[in-house]
Amino acid sequence: xxxxxxxxxxxxxxxxxxxxxxxxxxxxxxxxxxxxxxxxxxxxxxxxxxxxxxxxxxxxxxxxxxxxxxxxxxxxxxxxxxxxxxxxxxxxxxxxxxxxxxxxxxxxxxxxxxxxxxxxxxxxxxxxxxxxxxxxxxxxxxxxxxxxxxxxxxxxxxxxxxxxxxxxxxxxxxxxxxxxxxxxxxxxxxxxxxxxxxxxxxxxxxxxxxxxxxxxxxxxxxxxxxxxxxxxxxxxxxxxxxxxxxxxxxxxxxxxxxxxxxxxxxxxxxxxxxxxxxxxxxxxxxxxxxxxxxxxxxxxxxxxxxxxxxxxxxx
Amino acid sequence: xxxxxxxxxxxxxxxxxxxxxxxxxxxxxxxxxxxxxxxxxxxxxxxxxxxxxxxxxxxxxxxxxxxxxxxxxxxxxxxxxxxxxxxxxxxxxxxxxxxxxxxxxxxxxxxxxxxxxxxxxxxxxxxxxxxxxxxxxxxxxxxxxxxxxxxxxxxxxxxxxxxxxxxxxxxxxxxxxxxxxxxxxxxxxxxxxxxxxxxxxxxxxxxxxxxxxxxxxxxxxxxxxxxxxxxxxxxxxxxxxxxxxxxxxxxxxxxxxxxxxxxxxxxxxxxxxxxxxxxxxxxxxxxx
Numbered sequence: 229x230x231x232x233x234x235x236x237x238x239x240x241x242x243x244x245x246x247x248x249x250x251x252x253x254x255x256x257x258x259x260x261x262x263x264x265x266x267x268x269x270x271x272x273x274x275x276x277x278x279x280x281x282x283x284x285x286x287x288x289x290x291x292x293x294x295x296x297x298x299x300x301x302x303x304x305x306x307x308x309x310x311x312x313x314x315x316x317x318x319x320x321x322x323x324x325x326x327x328x329x330x331x332x333x334x335x336x337x338x339x340x341x342x343x344x345x346x347x348x349x350x351x352x353x354x355x356x357x358x359x360x361x362x363x364x365x366x367x368x369x370x371x372x373x374x375x376x377x378x379x380x381x382x383x384x385x386x387x388x389x390x391x392x393x394x395x396x397x398x399x400x401x402x403x404x405x406x407x408x409x410x411x412x413x414x415x416x417x418x419x420x421x422x423x424x425x426x427x428x429x430x431x432x433x434x435x436x437x438x439x440x441x442x443x444x445x446x447x448x449x450x451x452x453x454x455x456x457x458x459x460x461x462x463x464x465x466x467x468x469x470x471x472x473x474x475x476x477x478x479x480x481x482x483x484x485x486x487x488x489x490x491x492x493x494x495x496x497x498x499x500x501x502x503x504x505x506x507x508x509x510x511x512x513x514x515x516x517x518x519x520x521x522x523x524x525x526x527x528x529x530x531x532x533x534x535x536x537x538x539x540x541x542x543x
Numbered sequence: 544x545x546x547x548x549x550x551x552x553x554x555x556x557x558x559x560x561x562x563x564x565x566x567x568x569x570x571x572x573x574x575x576x577x578x579x580x581x582x583x584x585x586x587x588x589x590x591x592x593x594x595x596x597x598x599x600x601x602x603x604x605x606x607x608x609x610x611x612x613x614x615x616x617x618x619x620x621x622x623x624x625x626x627x628x629x630x631x632x633x634x635x636x637x638x639x640x641x642x643x644x645x646x647x648x649x650x651x652x653x654x655x656x657x658x659x660x661x662x663x664x665x666x667x668x669x670x671x672x673x674x675x676x677x678x679x680x681x682x683x684x685x686x687x688x689x690x691x692x693x694x695x696x697x698x699x700x701x702x703x704x705x706x707x708x709x710x711x712x713x714x715x716x717x718x719x720x721x722x723x724x725x726x727x728x729x730x731x732x733x734x735x736x737x738x739x740x741x742x743x744x745x746x747x748x749x750x751x752x753x754x755x756x757x758x759x760x761x762x763x764x765x766x767x768x769x770x771x772x773x774x775x776x777x778x779x780x781x782x783x784x785x786x787x788x789x790x791x792x793x794x795x796x797x798x799x800x801x802x803x804x805x806x807x808x809x810x811x812x813x814x815x816x817x818x819x820x821x822x823x824x825x826x827x828x829x830x831x
Contacts, residue, residue: 250677481679
């Protein structure tokens with residue numbers, strides 16, 4: 229087990245290193261990269277001075293290794309546009325994104341697993357058809373448009389919820405205010421995450437429900453409720469946990485758009501602001517951070533998976 | 544499952560077996576018809592409805608639907624119906640072309656890795672790991688930022704966001720088939736690697752690739768729409784369903800329909816591609 233964890237840790241590290249190399253090279257070798265961004269509207273001498281100031285006059289490999297060395301010390305460089313260290317910008321926004329992401333994840337877990345279980349129990353009957361239609365729709369509706377429609381309905385028509393922001397400006401902190409601001413973005417994000425969870429839960433539960441040990445339990449006269457709650461659901465959750473890595477990537481992709489629709493000052497918004505302002509160190513930092521989170525989640529899932537299911541061979 | 548109940552399906556010649564399964568899937572057929580209608584609409588619509596999508600009408604901004612402007616006008620007085628039709632061309636074209644890019648890169652990379660294994664596998668599959676670990680939208684964001692937002696760049700970028708998934712599936716299939724007898728037989732007959740890969744293994748993988756590609760078009764349309772909505776994709780005055788939503792959010796209180804229509808078109812189109820993809824999975828690949 230320890231050897232397995234160590235090997236997965238090493239693999240995760242390699243993937244992370246590759247992510248950093250791919251994004252760094254992509255950004256620096258491109259025709260519109262940092263060297264051209266700083267040369268806009270400057271004379272040749274000014275350009276050289278600026279390049280020197282940001283260290284852009286050195287060979288790319290040196291710059292990459294230098295940047296990587298900085299990253300290992302927690303220094304992600306400085307934002308071109310804001311002059312602040314990238315690491316502190318990320319730290320500022322991280323909390324907001326985590327709040328949104330974890331709320332959406334909790335909603336997804338409850339609703340997605342619940343609907344998936346319903347779907348499996350009513351296999352090929354109308355609740356199943358209704359839920360799988362809902363899942364297909366959830367995969368097809370653009371998240372930002374769903375957000376806009378939610379604003380039209382809940383903020384414009386009924387005036388129940390605020391249309392944007394994280395809290396009411398100039399008001400003291402209150403949980404109710406936070407939740408009101410959180411409701412729409414977290415709901416929209418959860419709606420886009422749910423289809424995956426519903427599908428996996430449904431198929432995993434159906435597989436377990438037809439297995440021999442469940443048939444034995446039923447034959448022994450164990451009630452349906454106990455079969456479901458005690459014998460099957462726990463095993464059916466294993467594949468759901470296994471796609472947590474995938475869900476994390478979908479979650480971050482979705483948060484970029486949802487944060488923009490609802491004016492939520494998180495990492496996704498930061499990425500968009502940086503992309504619009506060609507703030508390369510910031511884009512690089514956000515991408516690396518998000519990639520690192522995905523790698524860590526995948527790592528945890530694999531370790532958890534191996535710990536929960538002794539049949540998995542970690543040799 | 545119900546093939547045992549209808550033995551005619553398994554004894555019929557292959558093409559009629561295909562049609563039998565198609566007929567048993569009316570929803571998929573419906574989605575296909577919707578997509579055909581949408582295509583006809585955006586390809587031929589503009590020649591029938593001859594209103595320029597980018598001519599502004601300052602006296603008629605944010606106008607309600609009228610005989611002159613059946614869907615009303617936007618904040619610059621541009622005709623919404625015309626923009627929806629032209630925007631549909633762009634969105635559908637970007638979706639289809641991006642999918643082709645992703646399909647080509649994914650199939651080539653996955654096929655080579657699966658067929659040759661060894662270092663080709665190591666290189667390609669580690670790269671797949673990397674691309675699967677960066678949330679696709681961030682990847683697309685990075686590429687568009689550095690390479691700019693020319694429509695063709697957007698196409699390639701969105702395609703790159705999709706290749707890793709394709710490569711993973713094709714890799715698994717090529718790995719499965721490379722050791723089969725028919726491949727060994729072709730080797731013995733002196734066929735080249737390329738011939739074996741493209742003429743003999745690829746057709747086996749095709750059904751799965753088609754299913755994934757169909758779902759991929761939906762994903763590509765959504766990604767382009769999101770990029771354009773954020774101002775990083777297709778740039779105005781060229782209309783796309785995504786960038787039409789960009790400014791609509793400012794007029795939610797007065798003109799919510801500006802935001803409703805483009806999104807509805809995106810949702811219906813992507814829904815149709817997703818339903819078609821799932822139906823094709825049942826029809827082409829009943830094992831999966």
